[in-house]
Amino acid sequence: MFNFDFYNPTRIVFGNETISRLDELVPAAARILLLYGGQSARANGTLREVRDALGSREVQEFGGIEPNPSYETLIKAVDQVRTHRLDFLLAVGGGSVIDGTKFVAAAVGYEGDAWDILETRGASIRRALPFGTVLTLPATGSEMNNGGVVTRRATQDKLPFRSAYMFPQFSILDPTKTQTLPTRQLANGVVDAFVHVIEQYLTYPIDARVQDRFAEGLLQTLIEIGPLVLKESADYNTRANLMWTATLALNGLIGAGVPQDWSTHMIGHELTALYGIDHARTLAIVLPANLEIRREAKRAKLLQYAERVWQISQGDEEQRIDTAIQQTRMFFESLGLPTHLSAYKLGTDAIDALINQLDTHHLTALGEHKNVSLDVSRRVLEASL
CATH class of the missing domain: 1.20.1090.10 (Dehydroquinate synthase-like - alpha domain)
Structure with a gap:
């Protein structure tokens, strides 16, 4: 067996009706950007459940993250965070939404062209906004690791990135959220x-x-x-x-x-x-x-x-x-x-x-x-x- 250094700080909150625990997991003063994909999370009530759990915190939304999250879409979320001085990200979705949220977390404070994050495979990341996830589609494991993949449509580049800054602080895993998939x-x-x-x-x-x-x-x-x-x-x-x-x-x-x-x-x-x-x-x-x-x-x-x-x-x-x-x-x-x-x-x-x-x-x-x-x-x- 090789030498290794195993580190994984992500807290997993697993089980039915665990979205209500967002109130204890997200800082009370957080100004949140809620990121998601299509409208299914809204239609099945998950977004409403998340917003209810967040109570009176300031929450803005950013939807439309694609199944293969694109740089072109995500950079708009980066602009929204910067413009409104938001300080916490919450991904509601599967691996693509979580990957995209990781990129946004790293890109908000990045100096220079944010695509460098992908070109360097994450090696250029020096800090990131804190973020958590509410998993709705089990597949990628992005909810408990420090990597992601982003596509740049204009050049047809799909590149991975990884950084110790990219671990979610927590991930809520409620298996009942798979029932409408x-x-x-x-x-x-x-x-x-x-x-x-x-x-x-x-x-x-x-x-x-x-x-x-x-x-x-x-x-x-x-x-x-x-x-x-x-x-x-x-x-x-x-x-x-x-x-x-x-x-x-x-x-x-x-x-x-x-x-x-x-x-x-x-x-x-x-x-x-x-x-x-x-x-x-x-x-x-x-x-x-x-x-x-x-x-x-x-x-x-x-x-x-x-x-x-x-x-x-x-x-x-x-x-x-x-x-x-x-x-x-x-x-x-x-x-x-x-x-x-x-x-x-x-x-x-x-x-x-x-x-x-x-x-x-x-x-x-x-x-x-x-x-x-x-x-x-x-x-x-x-x-x-």
Whole structure:
């Protein structure tokens, strides 16, 4: 196991009817910008519930944050905070709203072009406004980590950023808020969380037994509850398990002291930026092909994954790896997420543009061994057709 420094200061308030606790979590004198996405949070009563809990505090709203939050939209929120001298941010939504709120928190006091925050991947952040979150869509884990992703529409750049200043002070996780979510969003959330775990687990062995078993348990939980949570009749406990699993998938715990990959995410980001495919759906396309192309480097962990997660013990090594990759693909497709580019009417002519974007963003040495070159990324994309 590698040396590591694990730090996560985010307070989690989990359970039914916990939004009322905003009154104790947000400073009494706070001047708040409430950030959200579309109108569903208003239509289902969540925004009203949040405002009621905040009582007599000054609250302004900023809506319209996109599923892939754009710099162009978020900079308007930055201007609103500066103009009205607001001093606390509260995100109500899923990962995109929370990611966007993180950017706003960092950009408000940033000197210079705020896009530098993305160009430097967050290294230039020196301070940030305090913020909290009310999670309504379990998927990204952004509610309990220090990272985010923002897109600049004008240049079709989708870049990640990370900073110790980007941890939420608190996050409220109420599983009942998933009851009005469309099936598509719930399915995306399951796959997003699944691939978050895979990127930290399916690399190479370093005898990190706790992290491995923890990761395998999260994967098995998602496999068990994935089909159940898509049913309208999904009960509270099923929803609660999805919400907590998605948070644990990317709060830093299973990634502590282990090698991490993230090539599936980086390639997937370019698919979203260029072609507008949902983030989780890009992961469903890229991951099976990525595992196939890089199966030799991942052999030991693929065999472990096959046995411990999918209970595959019959056949020779190649057969077990084949079956594990196929089971992964079938799991994604059973949730309604296609696993080939052709499902989005993309063919070989799209690959050059994607490789050019990876090159432009200096993503030429990805993966746990930093050996996923542009040539390897091209092979992955070709295998995704």
